[in-house]
Amino acid sequence: MSDDAATTEAPPAAGGGPEPGAEGAPRRTVAARLTGALGSGLAQLLLVLIALFWLVPTLGLFVSSLRTPADNASSGWWTALLEPAQLTLENYARLLDNAVFTGSFLNTILITVPSTLLIVVIAALAAYAFAWLEFPGRDWLFLGVVALLVVPLQVALVPIAQLYGGLGIYGSIAGVVLFHVGFGLPFAIFLLRNFFAAIPRDLLEAARMDGGKEFTIFRRVILPLGGPAIASLTIFQFLWVWNDLLVALVFADAANQPMTKALQAEMRQFGANIDIISSGAFISMLVPLVVFFAFQRYFVQGVMAGAVK
């Protein structure tokens, strides 16, 4: 079939087109292909270089975490690349024996998991209401939520610390979680609402005709379809809370401090406990990395879908 088409089409093209056109076409494509290949090759090379460059601090941290404090104090981490004999797991062994560190690791989990779950659950419900339920003042309320996006959390630190003091939750994990939830919700609601609102109305109406009550529609239609957005929100929120230092510094006391605060405490004015910081920081990076790679497909999809749709 295709051969036939080629032979029948070739003669008119050759006869009809003047010579320069016939010659020009392949030359252009070669040139175009060359620039294209060069362009994409250069771009790729550049991207790889940037990626490697970007990874240098992480690599340095990792290598440092495998060297003794004495080695770290006497020479740069890159020397270990030439003398792998320096490398040791000693720091990690000591870190895992350190009750302050293991306690703070647990605290990080106790803060991050509820903060993430609460935000996702509340935001999904609120986003459904903002997107699909009719109630008076809905649009004004949503406008209020959007307005909250621009409030920097720093301005709330002092008043909320005072408030917590009055409530008796200052320094507790609950206080930290509450703060994260409060300041995470506007963005979470905004993201999910826009995603949910892009789900065709017909689908919800079909579910309504099929006998679905609001919550059933939410659970059986909206949640499955909103999967990518919810996954990306979960990652966003998880990373944000996991890596937070500021909120922890203000609201968590020593018994309830997360890893970030514990590691920060190892910094000294004229030095640092590099063995604890490097290994601890690397462990604290590991968990978000795993989460990210596990969900990265959704992450990319979700960001796109939430933004464009």
Place this chain on the structure above:
Amino acid sequence: MWPTAQPRARTAAAPRRGARHGVRGTGSPMPSGEDGWWLIVADVRLDGVYKIYPDGTSAVNDLNLEIADGEFLVLVGPSGCGKTTALRMIAGLEEISKGTVAIGDRTVNRVPARDRDVAMVFQSYALYPHLTVEDNIGFGLQLRKMPKAQIAERVAKAAATLGLTDHLKRKPRNLSGGQRQRVAMGRAIVREPQAFLMDEPLSNLDAKLRVQMRAEISRLQRDLGVTTVYVTHDQVEAMTLGDRVAVMKKGVLQQVAPPQELYERPGNLFVAGFIGSPAMNLVQGRLEADGDGALLSLGDQRLAVPAALLAERPGLRGMLGRDVAVGVRPEDMDDADLPGEAPEGTVLESETELVEALGSELLVHFAIGAPPVVTEDTRELARDAGADEIGAAGGRSPMIAKFSPRSQTGEGRPVRVRVDTARLYFFDPETGAGIWGEPGAEQRREGSHG
């Protein structure tokens, strides 16, 4: 607005299917159709229904309709005529501003959509993209907490009816348009609802598939015998599917009647121009008495109106000596130069402007020296057809006739058009009402045809 569209007049429900499934919304199941579906059928009644939006615009005005058990009623009209809004009010997806909607013996104004026991087929099909065909069809049953085995059985039966058995495990995105449409139908029939509501279910299919699915919907509805309200803007669908067809314009019901009656006795200019393809030619003329019959002047040409026609439509007597709006269907005209009789007073002379050969017939465009009918109805029709402002050609009216393919007429040549004068339509130029019975009386009852 139009005396012809007297909406208060209730239409007699078509008895055809109602008799077969004579359960008037009593809720008692009865077997119907060869497939042995057990269905509770119900009539649907709309009583003085209005839809007025908060900004004051009204989508539906005083709509009165009675749809009998098992009847197939088609709501048709140009876009924005309120037909979909009316359907959505029956479904419970749109609030009713005024009036009542009843399904069976229950007024459903305050009943949420999920409890109305009606199923809807959406224009977009609205299939759940994350569910398989099987789960899409069974979704409504799952929500009703039906035992799994029973769901599987019903889904299998619906799938078999619709030829979807091989596709049950697939997701909607892997189906063709026609298959998706079937899944949407399956989702409706598996519920065995009291009524089907269909919102332009075929408009997303290509022309060939549309014809095929149209026949299938017709067969399915006949087999199941479920009361069906079907919304479309396609008059061919309306004519072929409906037991009765309700024509709407700007939220106002114009006429409800069986398809043939709608075609034969349109209640007003709008219905006349909307039903039929190509559309009825509408020109201004003048009726003068001429013995037992009458003479119809169309510009400088004359047609003889037979005495029998005047006897059949007494209302015409009242129009003698007055201007009338005259309707001629393209299919009631032919080439007068072909063999056959062309007695005096049945021929219009003009010049052929364009010939569209369709094989089985020729569509011949020409113009006559009589002004076109310009009323609110014809303007609305022109807008629906996407045509230019009517009357742009001055005192001449463009006409289309369906000629036999044997006609030798060609562009730019004089043409003699024979008109079947017994099939002329007359309308009051002021009100747009069709002139049929006694002067005045009939015009106020036009809505009740059927």
